[in-house]
Amino acid sequence: MSAHFTAAPTARLFGPDGPQPLGAVTAPASEPELLAAALDATPRATFRLDPPALHLGPKQPAPAFETLTGGTTGSPRHIRRTQDSWIASFEVNRAAWSLGAQTRAATLGSLAHSLTLYGALEALHVGGEAHLLHGLRPDRQQQAIASRAITLLWATPSQVRMLSGPPARGVTRLLIGGGALDAATEAHARKLFPSAQIHSFYGAAETSFITLDGAPYPGVEIEIRNPAADGNGEVWLRSPYLFDAYGYGPDPHRDARGFTTVGERGRLADGTLHLVGRADRAVRIAEQTVQLEEVEAALLALPGVTEAAVLPRPDPARGTRLAAAYAGTVQLDTSALTALPPLARPRSLTRIATEAWPRRPSGKTDLAALAALLAPDLTDQHSEEAAP
Structure with a gap:
């Protein structure tokens, strides 16, 4: 018999506007009741529920539900x-x-994520x-984390970079996923949460956990193919x-042994998975393969850059050239990226106001919106300021 989401007797759900519970949730609360309270807290949430029991139709008797991918490179699925x-x-x-019962967990993004x-x-x-x-x-999120004595925090790297304020010393565990954890973001997290054990995890909406701190998450088998x-x-x-x-469109590619892929590339070494980026974000420039995530990481490593x-x-002439955008407290030009190989250096670099940085509900960068924001015929100018 399949399990159903339920809340333990001590569970409580709090919203963004204060410490008052949104109708204390107690066992044996059903999943629709739990999420009805969550939806009341964040009415913009877009994940789908089919009451009364989250079944998605008579052909799927096991309790199920539907959510969304991050949608960084396209429409969320x-x-x-x-x-x-x-x-x-x-x-x-x-x-x-x-x-x-002693766990006070906080999340920063939309329930659509x-x-x-x-x-x-x-x-x-x-x-x-x-x-x-x-x-x-x-x-205000940072203030709430401190004042509510949060012990466990879930966040993406972008969400961590945006946080500011006094340290929240009650956080003992910080889970960062949804993107690579760069050194600058980790250093910022350690200042904000000096008592926290910081975990970086890799996963996807399709797979849930894949690795935790680089090693395969318990129960996960990983193979590197081709x-x-x-x-x-x-x-x-x-x-x-x-x-x-998938709720719509082709079903996932899954082989006869039950293995699947979400398009990431990487290698296993000494039990650790090292990712280089998505296959659909590798481009050819004058016969050289450039992984766009590596260029973004080089930008994020520069002091004062918060998004890239x-x-x-x-x-x-070369088939492809790179246009980069960033948000931060500094004004840069392309000469700041001399650490990159010449062919991997962006030919243009645009600064965008932090508050205007395009994001998906997941908090990740909306690359489609960014492409629309940057002029398609962007010339090889060194730098420009994008209007908020």
């Missing part, structure tokens, strides 16, 4: 999965991190408090946490 697939990792984390929804439901499942801080300014000369190849995995299907994104542009 609907993800259908069983409740069991998340409950399995709730129990892994409960045992590993001693989660329970699977990371936020996961963090909130896990807290309710283990009987802790779930604090939904979406809708507050980043400095490796290139540098050892990097397609990352395939199998686990109890995989999704079932790189877009490929057609070039008659």
Whole structure:
């Protein structure tokens, strides 16, 4: 018999406007009741529920639900999965991190993002408090984290970079996912949460956890297929946490052994997965392959840069040239990127006001909106300021 999401007797759900619970949630609350309270807290949430029991139709008797991908490189896709697939990792984390009634977990993004929804439901499942801080300014989020004595925080790298304010010393565990954790962001996190054990995890809406601190998450098997000369190849995995299907469009590519891939490339070395980026973000420039994520990482490593994104542009001579955008407290030109190989250096660099940086509901950069913001015929100027 399949498991259903339920809240332990001590579970409580809090919204962004203060410490008053949004109708204390107690067992044996059903999943629709839990999420009805969550939806009241964040009415902009767009994940889909089919009351009364989250079944998605008579052909899928197991309790299931649907959420969205991050949608960084395109429109978000609907993800259908069983409740069991998340409950399995709730129990892994409960045992590993001693989660329970004393846990006060906070999330920063919209419930449309699977990371936020996961963090909130896990807290309710283990009987802790779930604090939904979406809708507050980043400095107010930091204040709430401190004043509410949050112990566990779920965030993306972008969300961490935007936080500001006095340290929140009550946070003992910080889970950062949804993007690579660069050194500058980690250093910023350690200042904000000096008592926290910081975990970087890799996963996707389709797969849930894949790695935790670089190593395969418990229960995950990883294979590297079709490796290139540098050892990097397609990352395939199998686990109890995989999704079932897309709500619309083609179903996931899954082989006869139950392995699937979301298009990432990387290599395994000494039990650690090293990612280089998505296959669809590798471009050819004068016969050289450039991974756009590596160029973005070089930008983020520069002092004062808080966001960075790189877009490929057609070039008659080299096939592709790179246009980069960034947000931060400094004015840069392309000479700041001498650490990159010449062909990987952007030919243009545009500064965008932090408040105007285009984001998906997940908090990730909206590359389609960024492409529209940057002129398609951007010339090889060194730098320009984009209007808010």
